[in-house]
Amino acid sequence: MLVCPFGVLAMKKNPKSLESETVFVLHSDYCTGCGLCVRVCPEPFAIHLKEKTEFVFPKKSAVALAREKNREARLRSAELQRGEACLRSAELRQGEGGGK
Numbered sequence: 001m002l003v004c005p006f007g008v009l010a011m012k013k014n015p016k017s018l019e020s021e022t023v024f025v026l027h028s029d030y031c032t033g034c035g036l037c038v039r040v041c042p043e044p045f046a047i048h049l050k051e052k053t054e055f056v057f058p059k060k061s062a063v064a065l066a067r068e069k070n071r072e073a074r075l076r077s078a079e080l081q082r083g084e085a086c087l088r089s090a091e092l093r094q095g096e097g098g099g100k
Helices: 036-040 062-098
Strands: 009-013 021-025
Touching: none
Parallel strands: none
Antiparallel strands: 009 021
């Protein structure tokens, strides 16, 4: 699971192993130095953040933008489903009250 919100990291197959994948840096210039990757990495000391002399907010990569767009679409879909369920429930209540 990749945790970088800016698409700095990517996964690729490890040629030395049939089962594992390796994380590699895809866009180092997008890194903000937040340290999220360091905190979640299961290998201690595998990732080292370098000191940045100038902090610049990076542009989000295409991967990060697509991930964000998919997440927003799923949230909208869930909201629509909840709204439709509320409408059906209200219609059922009206139907029960109207028949008496």
